[in-house]
Amino acid sequence: MQITQHNARFASADQITPDDLVAIHAAGYRSIISNRPDGEGGDSQPTSQALRAAASQLGLQFAYLPVKPGQITADAVAQFAQLLVDLPGPVLAYCRSGNRATSLYQLAQQGAPAPVPAAAQSANAARAATAACAWEGETWDVVVIGGGTAGIAVTASLLRRQPNLKIAIVEPSDHHDYQPAWTLVGGGAYDVTKTRRPMASVMPAGVKWYRAAATRVEPDANVVQLDSGVRVAYRQLIVAPGLRLAWERIAGLTETLGKNGVTSNYRYDLAPYTWQLVQQLKGGTALFSQPGMPIKCAGAPQKAMYLACDHWRRQGVLGKINVEFNLAGAVLFGVATFVPPLMEYVKRYNANLAFSSNLVAVDGPARLATFEVKDANGNVTRVEKRFDMLHAVPPQVAPDFIRDSLLADEAGWCEVDHATLQHPRYANVFSLGDVCSAPNAKTGAAARKQAVIVAENLLAARAGAPLAYRYDGYGSCPLTVEKGKVVLAEFGYGGRLLPTFPLDPTRPRRLMWLLKASVLPSFYWWGMLKGREWLTRASRG
Structure with missing residues (x-):
């Protein structure tokens, strides 16, 4: 938790947890405003209800005013301004990083109904804005x-x-x-x-x-x-x-990267470990994952599989290795023209494709990977898969x-x-x-x-x-x-x-x-x- 104090009555912070509330209360804050929508950060994000209940036990007021990234409206600014009037201070507002809470506060202080489109700003207004910062440098x-x-x-x-x-x-x-x-x-x-x-x-x-x-x-x-x-x-x-590579969104992944057979070509220090694992593997199960789009270089996750399989084929051990490519999406590649030639290589390497299968957790010491698998009706189940090698690609935001x-x-x-x-x-x-x-x-x-x-x-x-x-x-x-x-x-x-x-x-x-x-x-x-x-x-x- 990182708190930024704006004045004696208001501060902003990044995501807080129920455990943080004791320290917040001890610091003298009397009210909390949540500006982060529930579910924005996945399972690891505490819900507003959980925070409200924990805050209530400490005598803290709690208000939920969710704002989506980049979507600060005039109504949200007005509601935020009213909360600053109604809630006992000092008030602490939070969101993912503290930026939305800070923007709402600044707009409320300015009396601005909403962000002003730059296209509507006059040249004089732009000059005035930069002049106001001239003291801070060029x-x-x-x-x-x-x-x-x-x-x-x-x-x-x-x-x-x-x-x-x-x-x-x-x-x-x-x-x-x-x-x-x-x-x-x-x-x-x-x-x-x-x-x-x-x-x-x-x-x-x-x-x-x-x-x-x-x-x-x-x-x-x-x-x-x-x-x-x-x-x-x-x-x-x-x-x-x-x-940003959001490694933390796959439970247990950060702790096991670079060991226990878990690697990723998406990091400088791990790409050599991928090659080490490929050379060492003579039999067993090799899992490759691809998260939901968008990601940088959408073909990179499957390229890791092709090069590994080609090495195993040349070494004569491919038949002893169970290769599986788990994709969060429903297609092998986003441009249909290139799917047939890629499928020829999938068949050549006898690789199994698991569509709508998203990596969500890794237990490195146990060599277990957990995937959320979605069926045709949208039902999601969790499936554990054992591995000898795992090439993991993180969600990207x-x-x-x-x-x-x-x-x-x-x-x-x-x-x-x-x-x-x-x-x-x-x-x-x-x-x-x-x-x-x-x-x-x-x-x-x-x-x-x-x-x-x-x-x-x-x-x-x-x-x-x-x-x-x-x-x-x-x-x-x-x-x-x-x-x-x-x-x-x-x-x-x-x-x-x-x-x-x-x-x-x-x-x-x-x-x-x-x-x-x-x-x-x-x-x-x-x-x-x-x-x-x-x-x-x-x-x-």
Whole structure:
């Protein structure tokens, strides 16, 4: 529990538990307001009823005013303001991260009926907002949240177009990863150390690097709050922090990762362990899981299975291993065109597919994985499965500071127009990469195309010109079906095929393996991150 005191009468906090209430009561608080809808965080989230009952035993008042991420309405602000009048103070309001509770409080204090759409703000109002923060430091032309693939690529693209832009990047990590190669690492086909470089080595020259994490975005004030206490003011904002791997949503998984036969190619330190397990396994059961969408690189969970099976086949032990792929969804791949060639490999490897089977718990020492299995009528049962090796993929969500901000859509992602990638309510905000709400596949290839769209449209917005560039939903998933062959799936919105090469895209090819394993990593470091926009096909509307 992290409490932020705003004044003598009000404080906000992240999710509280019944056990926290004793300390809250001892600190002098007399009332609790819950702004987090029940069920938002799954089984681990205490219900408002449980908290109300525990609060009542301590003599604390309790009010339930649920607000969905990014959906603060005028009515919610009015109700919150009235609760502050009616409830005995001091009052503590909470949500997932504290951001929604804080936003409600600030809007109530301002007397604002609801967040003001940026499109309706005058230039004078925007200047006044940034001027109010001038004492906290320089106001940047552009602030980019995130130093990952999307953040670095779009910054490089902007500076190639306008080198005099004053840009700041907010990124806490001291290293930058080429994550697409981790699947190859897990299949024994790539050196993991070649996937990581110092963050300083990829930062575009001339940008300001805030080595801190963003904790809050205040789009009405044009300010980003950092965990260092610094408030960074901007004229335009690019939101590209990626997504969060929610390992904690699978009970017991965090405690057993990297041991007891439990691994995941979704982490730098675990991908080598995947290869170790694959080499060691000579018989038994190998389970592979895939959570509900959206996830980054939707093909990665099954690619781990294909490369493992190919190794076992070459070693002559595949017939002694029971391979099972558990998918939370109902299809093997989201673009139907590529399902038949993938099914050929599923059959070749004699792998069992378990659809609507979602991994929810892992007991590493006992080598047991628990899945929630949904039948055709929607009934859910829990099934335990023993394993010798488990490749687990965690659920994936937007970072909390975005989920609980005024920028979020109802699902918690940074809301954007799917074509222009501009925020629909805040005209000076753009987003790209895994965090944005566009319904494309969350891949590095998508970010490569999106970087051009955002760079062109952001500069057009700065100049007061129409946003002429349109994103077609392009994404690419090189499906490594065996060591040495790849099915290169390239597609856009609605599953429309968007192949780069004039070849049958459903055929596994050695050429595409060379592209995946050799060409793309070099292009990533020396091309994409440097603003070189080869084969972007950015289209004008």
